[in-house]
Amino acid sequence: MQTIHLTSQNMPEWQNQFQRQVFAIGFFDGLHKGHLSVIEEAKRLAGDCGVPTAVMSFFPHPKTVVGNQQTPFHYLIPLEEKQAVLEELGVDTLFLVHFDRDIARLTPADFVENFLIGLNAVHVVCGVDFHYGSKGSGCTDTLKKQGEGHFGVSFIELMEYDGEKISSTRIRQALAKGNIDVLRKLLGKFYAVNWCPKNGLLPFYSLPAPGQYEVKLHINNEIVVCNAQVLNEKEARFTHDFNRWSNAVKIEWIRSVESF
Numbered sequence: 001m002q003t004i005h006l007t008s009q010n011m012p013e014w015q016n017q018f019q020r021q022v023f024a025i026g027f028f029d030g031l032h033k034g035h036l037s038v039i040e041e042a043k044r045l046a047g048d049c050g051v052p053t054a055v056m057s058f059f060p061h062p063k064t065v066v067g068n069q070q071t072p073f074h075y076l077i078p079l080e081e082k083q084a085v086l087e088e089l090g091v092d093t094l095f096l097v098h099f100d101r102d103i104a105r106l107t108p109a110d111f112v113e114n115f116l117i118g119l120n121a122v123h124v125v126c127g128v129d130f131h132y133g134s135k136g137s138g139c140t141d142t143l144k145k146q147g148e149g150h151f152g153v154s155f156i157e158l159m160e161y162d163g164e165k166i167s168s169t170r171i172r173q174a175l176a177k178g179n180i181d182v183l184r185k186l187l188g189k190f191y192a193v194n195w196c197p198k199n200g201l202l203p204f205y206s207l208p209a210p211g212q213y214e215v216k217l218h219i220n221n222e223i224v225v226c227n228a229q230v231l232n233e234k235e236a237r238f239t240h241d242f243n244r245w246s247n248a249v250k251i252e253w254i255r256s257v258e259s260f
């Protein structure tokens with residue numbers, strides 16, 4: 001999978017450089033089950049048309065650029081993990097739009113013209129709640145109209161768990177409450193972070209709320225189950241000593257435990 005870093009400045013150079021491709025579009029933090037349904041549909045359509053699958057995502061998160069930026073934003077996964085998962089899913093190209101104030105100011109029509117038609121989108125897939133363009137004023141209706149004569153659109157019904165939409169925000173809220181059980185339902189797998197024995201939690205991951213948890217450590221090719229005590233947003237202690245290990249350790253969060 002190739003990653004193309006787009007900015008409002010370099011965009012003109014990338015226009016008309018690509019063959020027809022199907023896009024899945026959105027931020028996709030955490031790549032939960034709802035996100036996967038969008039990307040899988042894009043892949044299926046791309047396969048039918050015999051063209052590559054592209055994902056268009058943004059960085060940093062729009063909420064860190066526009067609006068109230070007083071509270072820190074808790075990302076679920078860093079870019080490298082997003083890339084690794086998308087590659088595994090068989091995505092051909094990740095277009096990563098550097099989200100800044102210039103991009104935030106683009107009208108929905110300008111965004112579609114430059115970033116979707118300009119990159120030769122033949123079809124665009126997103127959830128029914130997708131918004132884009134200045135103040136998030138573009139929606140599925142405008143996307144359909146603005147793409148007419150250029151690309152088709154598919155809007156994916158929102159995947160729910162327990163009667164509520166699966167979303168990155170819901171995952172962040174569950175993490176903040178230490179509600180590990182629901183995370184697995186939303187993600188379709190255990191919630192995981194990467195941890196460096198020397199420096200602790202790697203950037204762009206978030207720990208669950210302070211408390212005690214059972215965790216699965218992936219150290220090299222070995223799996224060790226132990227307990228973790230989360231002390232605060234950055235610090236945690238583990239009952240298994242992996243400090244001699246120099247590489248990052250993947251930590252899966254299995255369940256809350258009373259105490260240890």
Ligand SMILES: Cc1cc2nc3c(=O)[nH]c(=O)nc-3n(C[C@H](O)[C@H](O)[C@H](O)COP(=O)(O)O)c2cc1C
Pocket residue numbers: 025026027028058062066067103104105106107111129130131132133134135136137
């Ligand atoms: C060109 C463009 C401009 C945007 N401007 C704003 C904005 O002014 N305010 C805002 O809250 N979100 C803005 N967004 C963010 C979108 O509302 C939305 O969060 C983003 O496209 C990711 O979509 P998703 O959250 O459905 O994945 C903009 C997005 C795009 C693509």
Ligand SMILES: Nc1ncnc2c1ncn2[C@@H]1O[C@H](COP(=O)(O)OP(=O)(O)OP(=O)(O)O)[C@@H](O)[C@H]1O
Pocket residue numbers: 025026027028029033034035037038125126127128129130156157158159160165166167168169170
């Ligand atoms: N539960 C869902 N079912 C189907 N599609 C979804 C679901 N959640 C998000 N999408 C779609 O996936 C793409 C990426 O969405 P986005 O990054 O906004 O996810 P989100 O989980 O809703 O995030 P947030 O909670 O931060 O708004 C968008 O096209 C969005 O419409």
